[in-house]
Amino acid sequence: MHIPxxxxxxxxxxxxxxxxxxxxxxxxxxxxxxxxPRRVPLLGLSAAFLFAAQMVNFPVAGGTSGHLVGAxxxxxxxxxxxxxxxxxxxxxxxxxxxxxxxxLSLGANVFNMGLVATLSGFAVYRIGQRLVPGVRGRVAAMAxxxxxxxxxxxxxxxxxxxxxxxxxxxxxxxxxxxxxMLIGVGEGLISALVLLAxxxxxxDLMGPVTQVQASGRARSFVVLGLLASLGxxxxxxxxxxxxxxxxxxxxxxxxxxxxxxxxxxxxxLQNYRVPGLASPGFATAAAGAIGTxxxxxxxxxxxxxxxxxxxxxxxxHV
Amino acid sequence: xxxxxxIRSLNFRYPDGTLALCDVSFCVAEGECVGLxxxxxxxxxxLLRHLNGxxxxxxxxxxxxxxxxxxxxxxxxVSAVRRRAGxxxxxxxxxxxCSTVSEDVAFGPGQLGLSADDVEKRVREALAQVGLSDLSGxxxxxxxxxxxxxxxxxxxxxxxxxxxxxxxxxxxxxxxGRRELMALLTAIPATKLIATHDLExxxxxxxxxxxxxxxxxxxxxxxRTLLNDEPLMLAHGLERPHVLQHSHPH
Amino acid sequence: MKAxxxxxxxxxxxxxxxxxxxxLVLTATLTPASHPLWFATEAALVAVALVEARVPLxxxxxxxxxxxxxxxxxxxxxxxxxHGTDWRVLAARSTVCLATVIVLSxxxxxxxxxxxxxxxxxxxxxxxxxxxxxxYLFVLADESARMGRARTARTFTRSRRHAWVTAASVVGQxxxxxxxxxxxxxxxxxxxxxxx
Numbered sequence: 211m212h213i214p215x216x217x218x219x220x221x222x223x224x225x226x227x228x229x230x231x232x233x234x235x236x237x238x239x240x241x242x243x244x245x246x247p248r249r250v251p252l253l254g255l256s257a258a259f260l261f262a263a264q265m266v267n268f269p270v271a272g273g274t275s276g277h278l279v280g281a282x283x284x285x286x287x288x289x290x291x292x293x294x295x296x297x298x299x300x301x302x303x304x305x306x307x308x309x310x311x312x313x314l315s316l317g318a319n320v321f322n323m324g325l326v327a328t329l330s331g332f333a334v335y336r337i338g339q340r341l342v343p344g345v346r347g348r349v350a351a352m353a354x355x356x357x358x359x360x361x362x363x364x365x366x367x368x369x370x371x372x373x374x375x376x377x378x379x380x381x382x383x384x385x386x387x388x389x390x391m392l393i394g395v396g397e398g399l400i401s402a403l404v405l406l407a408x409x410x411x412x413x414d415l416m417g418p419v420t421q422v423q424a425s426g427r428a429r430s431f432v433v434l435g436l437l438a439s440l441g442x443x444x445x446x447x448x449x450x451x452x453x454x455x456x457x458x459x460x461x462x463x464x465x466x467x468x469x470x471x472x473x474x475x476x477x478x479l480q481n482y483r484v485p486g487l488a489s490p491g492f493a494t495a496a497a498g499a500i501g502t503x504x505x506x507x508x509x510x511x512x513x514x515x516x517x518x519x520x521x522x523x524x525x526x527h528v
Numbered sequence: 529x530x531x532x533x534x535i536r537s538l539n540f541r542y543p544d545g546t547l548a549l550c551d552v553s554f555c556v557a558e559g560e561c562v563g564l565x566x567x568x569x570x571x572x573x574x575l576l577r578h579l580n581g582x583x584x585x586x587x588x589x590x591x592x593x594x595x596x597x598x599x600x601x602x603x604x605x606v607s608a609v610r611r612r613a614g615x616x617x618x619x620x621x622x623x624x625x626c627s628t629v630s631e632d633v634a635f636g637p638g639q640l641g642l643s644a645d646d647v648e649k650r651v652r653e654a655l656a657q658v659g660l661s662d663l664s665g666x667x668x669x670x671x672x673x674x675x676x677x678x679x680x681x682x683x684x685x686x687x688x689x690x691x692x693x694x695x696x697x698x699x700x701x702x703x704x705g706r707r708e709l710m711a712l713l714t715a716i717p718a719t720k721l722i723a724t725h726d727l728e729x730x731x732x733x734x735x736x737x738x739x740x741x742x743x744x745x746x747x748x749x750x751x752r753t754l755l756n757d758e759p760l761m762l763a764h765g766l767e768r769p770h771v772l773q774h775s776h777p778h
Numbered sequence: 779m780k781a782x783x784x785x786x787x788x789x790x791x792x793x794x795x796x797x798x799x800x801x802l803v804l805t806a807t808l809t810p811a812s813h814p815l816w817f818a819t820e821a822a823l824v825a826v827a828l829v830e831a832r833v834p835l836x837x838x839x840x841x842x843x844x845x846x847x848x849x850x851x852x853x854x855x856x857x858x859x860x861h862g863t864d865w866r867v868l869a870a871r872s873t874v875c876l877a878t879v880i881v882l883s884x885x886x887x888x889x890x891x892x893x894x895x896x897x898x899x900x901x902x903x904x905x906x907x908x909x910x911x912x913x914y915l916f917v918l919a920d921e922s923a924r925m926g927r928a929r930t931a932r933t934f935t936r937s938r939r940h941a942w943v944t945a946a947s948v949v950g951q952x953x954x955x956x957x958x959x960x961x962x963x964x965x966x967x968x969x970x971x972x973x974x
Contacts, residue, residue, distance in 0.1 A: 214875065242901075251910055255959055257907060257908075257910075258913075258918045259956035307883050309841055309880045313800055399942070404953070405950075412954050415954065621914075622963055625963050627909055684970070
């Protein structure tokens with residue numbers, strides 16, 4: 211999902227760069243405070259790991275293969291702040307040394323994959339892990355977290371493309387989110403299998419690398435999460451709102467270029483038709499909800515499939 | 529006169545409780561070259577890591593079991609100790625962590641707080657000493673194992689240590705790389721402690737050897753005497769090297 | 779990976795290269811579709827730089843192919859008649875920008891790039907992480923390839939499920955090894971006087 215140059219306009223590039231710079235700066239500060247000195251090289255090595263891991267082939271069909279993005283996985287393994295730093299590092303190296311993703315869109319890529327994907331993945335993983343203790347819980351939580359991270363990052367990406375006027379929201383959202391609902395299955399599956407493999411070999415490596423109290427970790431997560439949510443809201447809200455008249459009024463009051471927003475806001479109503487459903491906004495929401503539910507069930511099914519609970523083995527708490 | 533390395537009843541347990549080193553004691557005099565032998569798992573690498581304060585994780589604040597040039601390795605002295613005792617790790621990829629050879633060799637002098645000119649001078653001299661002057665701009669992953677080993681050695685030599693501690697310096701080297709490294713080591717006048725499985729290297733370079741087995745010192749004496757003692761060698765996972773089996777004078 | 783020999787572009791100061799690349803990309807992004815002459819000029823500039831930097835054609839074309847999902851998507855959007863940018867303009871813009879970044883990546887080493895970032899006051903922790911990542915990505919990529927080959931040599935089924943489980947365990951092992959290596963790198967850094 212690396213956005214190349216030329217697909218985002220200047221204002222989107224600026225906004226995303228500002229948001230991701232703030233997010234990465236904050237994450238760096240937190241990591242410096244929280245990380246034990248002997249773990250500092252782990253950041254760089256994890257980034258190298260992720261880069262190498264992204265090249266591993268997971269055969270799908272014919273000659274195609276899937277690949278791991280790994281934002282949710284790294285967040286589960288290293289904690290939110292460290293994961294943000296690791297993902298940002300990978301994206302910067304990919305941009306400047308491998309020409310993968312544009313320079314001006316680096317901000318957007320870091321925002322989508324380095325903030326939205328990591329933080330949403332972390333949140334879902336932690337919640338899922340708390341709800342269902344033990345190895346099964348971790349596997350299901352990781353699978354679902356991987357899926358969510360892929361989908362949410364793609365929604366954010368769609369919002370940015372629409373905000374730039376490159377692709378209309380009515381096309382961008384179903385295209386990006388739809389595709390990533392499928393890709394996300396692979397992401398979730400791979401993340402879960404990898405987490406299982408790590409937990410079986412070196413369970414001591416699981417869990418955040420920082421030595422801070424849970425409250426401190428929660429604080430960094432909240433700050434970063436808010437930042438990511440703000441950004442997504444910024445890019446998606448103009449299009450997701452089902453009341454274009456209300457939006458125009460708000461835009462007028464705030465002095466926004468109502469001209470820029472109004473056509474895009476009106477487009478979903480005009481061009482996007484789902485048979486049988488009166489309101490397209492509702493159709494989108496319904497599709498999203500169904501997809502999420504299916505992914506959740508798949509995640510739980512996966513955990514049952516790959517983790518054979520041995521009755522003599524106690525489930526371990528992390 | 530203080531011994532360069534003085535180990536007195538060193539004990540060490542891993543976090544999981546396994547005893548790694550038990551009552552290890554020996555000295556290395558200034559300028560001496562001593563071989564440290566023993567089967568895999570005998571604790572050689574663990575012992576070497578005590579010599580520059582990597583282990584134990586929490587260094588003792590008073591007189592500990594390890595003295596480098598007369599001073600105990602404590603949190604206060606550890607920086608000075610690391611300057612005096614250079615450790616060459618087993619995997620050169622762990623030690624070459626910078627983007628180019630010259631950057632890596634410059635790392636040590638840079639940490640010493642020298643001026644940029646001094647650092648550059650030391651890098652040039654160290655690279656010349658190991659014969660890598662024309663590879664200074666290369667990234668480490670473009671080097672052969674032998675070249676990596678020499679680059680690691682240059683990185684350590686650039687700090688001008690009086691003591692060299694080497695962990696398996698010839699492992700993974702082809703015959704030519706091995707000969708080149710051995711020639712280099714012979715030419716360096718520092719005190720040397722070499723942990724190795726390469727028994728022929730020990731015969732050639734180290735007049736004295738210490739044998740470690742399951743964390744204990746089981747023998748300490750002249751290399752030739754020890755290595756010729758076939759029952760002793762076999763009892764501790766070693767063997768009598770071929771070079772001594774054909775007893776012609778060298 | 780960088781097969782480029784000495785060229786005038788490589789010889790420029792890294793700061794100039796980075797700033798120049800950003801400027802070129804910015805200009806291409808801001809160039810309105812109604813000024814095709816601007817595009818032509820930018821394209822010519824970049825083409826010259828590409829040739830000067832001796833970028834292999836096949837590599838460039840392969841990178842270009844990676845753009846296709848986005849360009850195809852935009853083409854689809856145009857075909858569906860929704861409000862959006864003309865896909866030809868998009869293709870032109872992104873190609874020019876991509877070529878610029880390729881020239882930059884081929885003519886700038888990691889050390890030079892880190893130097894520019896350091897001058898831009900990027901925090902040390904991020905610089906160290908970037909440097910270590912670059913240093914070890916080849917090592918880990920090699921380890922990954924070796925592990926994959928070893929597994930393949932012992933694989934006698936062609937089931938996709940087996941391939942996935944194998945690939946996942948390779949990735950898992952890679953993480954474990956990376957973590958263990960990180961500890962050893964820390965020891966090596968301390969051994970040569972690094973004070974965190």
